[in-house]
Amino acid sequence: MLVFANHRSRSGFIKYCVAFLLCLSPLLTLAADLTVRLQNAPAEGSLVFQVYDSADTFGDFRDPATEIVLPAMGDGEYPLRGIGEGEIALLVYFDENANGRIDKNFIGIPRERLALSNNYQPKGPPSFSRASFDTQAVHGGALDMEMYELLGKRGRFGAGVGIIGRSSPYRGSSESVTRVIPGITYVGERLQWFGPALRYGLAGSGKLRLAAIAEYRIASYEESDSAVLTGLGDREDTVVAGFGLQYEIAEGFELEVAYQHDVLDRIGGGLASARLSRAFRTGPVSFVPQVAYNWLGSDMSKHDFGVQSSAASADRPAYAPGSTTSLEIGIGTFVELSEEWNILINVSAEKLDSDVTASPIVGDDVVVKGLAMISYIF
Template sequence: MNKLIKAILSIIIFTAGSLHAAELQIQLYNSPAEGTLIFQVYNSADTFGDFRSPVEEITISINAEGKYTIPEVVDGTIAVMAYYDENQNGKLDRNFIGIPRESIAISNNYRPKGPPNFGPASFSLGAMDSRQLDMEMYQILGKRGQIGVGIGVIAKTTPYLNSKQSAYQVIPAISYLGERLQIFGPNLQFGLMGSGNFRLALSATYRIASYDEDDSVSLADLGDRKSTFMAGPSLIYEWQNGIEVEANYHHDIVDKIGGGIAEIGLSKGFQLGAIRINPGLSLTWLSKKISNHDFGVPVTAVTSERPAYAAGSVFIPGIDVSSFIELSEKWQLIVNVKGELLPGGVTSSPIVDDDLIFSGNAILAYIF
């Protein structure tokens, strides 16, 4: 009998809790006339930062009034994101760099121009609260894409013997983000396929010459190194728990140097207030032609202190940290820093005397 009474009491308590659980009443504006909406609730800045692993998700058919209810919502500090499942595949479709391609709406009508920040989108919800939210759908990239202008600085140390050319340079920063095409200064990529966890693109970049012969007495008479255009396939795979795998291969398409460069990297994003931080690991492969062009010494340039050296293909491990700071909905600051450890195949060169090099850039941009 006692067991029966306890069971009945448990059912009553559970039912009462369900009747008084928190819920959200949402008035959604600017949604399509028909189709399916998916509402997601987040209580973590890290997962909200790339729209993954919501604590709650509900699929609702679009109605004419635009009024929707999310029942039994987790309490605490939360944010809500809704998207129009245009192709009925049950997931948020993205372009190559992860920007949603389908229309979305975010609580507090927050409209980020980069990785979303949990703070402006979040609000507090009590365990038995019922709250009204007004949200409006929009397309992040719009019809013409997203244009950014600003100013940046790039810097890099040098591994070359007696060189003092570790320098920085101030540059204009111009970017364009479209559904398929993205341009970041000298870097370009065009999405070929994929809108989910696996995405493939064609990418191209302008590779700046590694040194000029007048940078150091140790480089005299070697001739200025060549700048060139590199292009090839790039892919991104969004793995578990927000870990992203990115791989690419770029070949010298104008054959000024020849050969190519391949890179694979792992990264994971974390949200710290208004700052999105992505630490990562990378491994870069330089083909024999690229490596020898940058670090070799031909027989014709031998001196008493500089013997001939033929550099082969090498693997270069690296550690990098990128950060995105949302100053406002239109102003953003991007900072990237990378350190690479040069292997013996490079440091054995008579023109190299440092095995650790650093590079980085910082960009302040206004997004239209």
């Protein structure tokens, strides 16, 4: 009986060991090896290989699941050990200045030579679904990738058509102010041009970046839009320019503060904003919810919402607001139709403050603004 008991004890121990190993086996298979056959690689310096398993972090090239640094040795095979198994996307970049991070321009586009899995070459926010692959499906455990300069030698040009507009908060007006604009885009290492907006990077390539900025500002109304506006004259389009400071906070959140002044002096004064945004991605579509606090100088507030004494009447008394503020919420949408074609849509709602709604010509406290543009990227 004693021998039988020992036999049962050993048998039970073996069963427990087998069960334990079966439970452990999924954990043991979470890592895999991969060989990258790299073309157009530098002959010296450091190559940084980043493994992403999330569309959210891949879209910003931040917080990779695994990062491996290997010495550059030109074209050839680079072994990656212990990377994640399953569906992943791979980024490799040349750390040209050996600062341990991927350098970006003001709008977050990498400046350094890189390669993406599937030899995907996006011309906008990168799509995880286009770059991802299953590690178990890679033939022979080797992946071919070719490094390139995302912005090229001369930057990236695009052409198309766009429309910008805003609703009218003015009494008796149902007219929206709209303008058809050329959908011209250019993205370079320092200069970026998206339709009505220009940016030129001045300093910074990491989380904190400074740029000179300029933007076309659409006129707020024409006097024919409403009887209450008759005699006030059409408002002016103008160009505002100044500086913007952008900071990548954490978890994909970005804060941008900016001040711009009327450089054509058609209105005078300036405007400022503080904007918080975060991108979310699903397939080839990127969504960027954002919230902003806006400040409008007294000259612009008077121009948009004031009534000059010479145009005052019994039903429309003179009104001269000082500087005003507003709270704005919106969402930007970027759709990558292909590597060449993309669509950009921005829509926001701006809540005007009490100094604006107190104006005798204002009848609504919310302004809806929008931009839509389709472009072909060369």
